[in-house]
Amino acid sequence: MEYMTLEKIEAYVHAHELGNEIWDCVNKWDKFARWSIGIQISKSADSMSANIAEGFGRYYKKEKIRFYRYSSGSAWETREWLIKAKNRKLIPDEQVDVLISGVEELPKMINRLILYTNQKLKY
Structure with missing residues (x-):
């Protein structure tokens, strides 16, 4: 029997990669931008994969x-912070549009993960 691992969850992998891409962008900003919007966007982007990981580690379905x-x-x-970064010319339009598209795809992936969790777990 093959067990599910965190790295096999599509939503987790996608969120983790997005968090790293956003980190790479923020890391290039000047000090003021990093300390104002950069900290916020980095935290929210990292929180996407971190919450999936924490949920994966919980025993009960509702948790x-x-x-x-x-x-x-x-x-x-994160989408909101990306829009702010775009409006403030911190990330090139083409790059931020790709990031926003990726972030908008994540809730759909999470909904599929929730559906799977509801179907597979009793408690």
């Missing part, structure tokens, strides 16, 4: 789903 929903909320927060 798992609660953290998956937190992750979805972090995705929407």
Whole structure:
């Protein structure tokens, strides 16, 4: 029998990669931008994968789903920070549009993860 691992969860892998891409962008900004918007966007982006990981580690289905929903909320927060970064010319338009598209895909992936969790777990 093959067990599910965190690294096999599509939503986790996607969120983790997005967090790293956003970190790479923020790391290039000047000090003021990093300390104002950069900290916020980095935290919300890292929170996307961190909440999936925390939910994965929980035993009960309702706990798992609660953290998956937190992750979805972090995705929407990250989207908002990306829009601010775009408006303030911190990330090139083409690059930020790709990041926003990736972030908007995450809640759909999380909803599939929640559906899977509901179907597979009793408690």
